[in-house]
Amino acid sequence: MRLAVFHDYFDEIGGAEITLLYLAAGLNATIYTTNIDRQKINQLGFKKVNIKSIGSVPSIRHLKQLVTQLRFSFLKIRGFDRYVFGGPYSIYALKKHKPNLWFCFSPLRGLYDLRYFKKGFFEILKQPIKEIQIYFDKKAVKNIQKIICNSQTTMNRIKEYYNLDSKVIYSPVDTTEFNYEKYKNYWLSVSRIDPYKRIELIISAFSKIPDERLVVVGGTVPEHDRYLRILKKNSTKNVSFTGPIYDRKRLADLYAHCKGLITTAKDEDFGKTPIEAMASGKPVIAPNEGGYKETVVDGVTGKLIDDINSNKLAKAIKEVGKNPESYKSACLKQAKKFDTKEFIKKIKKEIL
Structure with missing residues (x-):
């Protein structure tokens, strides 16, 4: 065909x-x-x-x-x-x-x-x-x-x-691209820089926990340049921005060594980054809304937060950060449900 x-x-x-x-x-x-x-x-x-x-x-x-x-x-x-x-x-x-x-x-x-x-x-x-x-x-x-x-x-x-x-049919992630490594002292945020991603909540949360580090990965379009400038202006010394990363090996390395992923989009459609983090054996902290409820198992592969705000987010980071390694096994298992092999098998039945 x-x-x-x-x-x-x-x-x-x-x-x-x-x-x-x-x-x-x-x-x-x-x-x-x-x-x-x-x-x-x-x-x-x-x-x-x-x-x-x-x-x-x-x-x-x-x-x-x-x-x-x-x-x-x-x-x-x-x-x-x-x-x-x-x-x-x-x-x-x-x-x-x-x-x-x-x-x-x-x-x-x-x-x-x-x-x-x-x-x-x-x-x-x-x-x-x-x-x-x-x-x-x-x-x-x-x-x-x-x-x-x-x-x-x-x-x-x-x-x-x-x-x-x-x-x-859930969007796929090639789980074989990702692997687990012992974590270093940073958390990860990976998303397009867009106001509906609510990255300002993460920036604000890290201003309350100066002993924790955040690495923000993502690019933007000219329309949202001002939003990015505001995020950088309001960031404390424990927050760094890498810009967009399209090199999959470099991105996988960041996932592999992070403590976990933090994502805050409003009613996210699906969200591939939680799957990428879990495929790396890393916990996910996210709002209890949208597609996150379909991918992240609260208390098992991370933490889902009701009515999210920066205070609740800072508290969750401290909680999950006490022992991020404890989520490894459940995360790896959960990520397999969204692997590309499963996706291709299901989509073939609908298209061919």
Whole structure:
């Protein structure tokens, strides 16, 4: 079977892009997208994946999204037996590409569950525009024939906002890339630098526990440069920033030697970094919400915090940090449930 995968862009690499790269590699699919950062993709170990650009798009956030949407609206690719869609802008090509399947990582959060997350006068002015975007988004979704999603959390959103059914296949992690080593004196945060990731909670928590160290891994887009500057300005001496790391061996080494992972995203869709940490035998501290509830076992592979704030987070860090090695066995076992082999086996049944 000839399989094509459509996705918004591959110059920003996160969990969704890595999932689709694993899918393409495992099913010998061709990816069609807009912008491509081949260097990042190669560093992640996907040199052999065939990726083609349908045309470049601007780097300015809102213009980038609009032009991506337009490019896919006019796209017509033939010669494939099935079409898999990933990003929320690629689905504007659904109507002309059947049979199709949408691997949904979440309905657009800025239009739905996080629509009012950002505050300010400018955000109020944007609400009528968002109503128009919602109309066209729901219109595009009507052309979907089948939906697979990455978590129960996403499945619930799809039902709430689109009134459509979907099936969960968890996003994968290649657990063989990670290994356990005796911990050094630092905790790890790995995520895109974005306000909804609530990294300021972690920064604030570490200001209360100066004997503990934090390493923050992650990059941002120009839209969130100010947020990154504020994080750095408010950081104490026990916090350091590495920027984005696409070298998987370097990232695995950081996981291997950390005390544990701390992640604080608001209602995370799924969250691959907890799996990567557990595959390294390291505990995870996270909010008791979203996809974290599906991956982290409270008290067994880490700590889930109700109504998270920086004080509760600092307390959890002290608690888990007393004996982080005690979580090793349970973490390694839990991570295996999300391995790439399981993912490919399940996705093959749905696609081929």
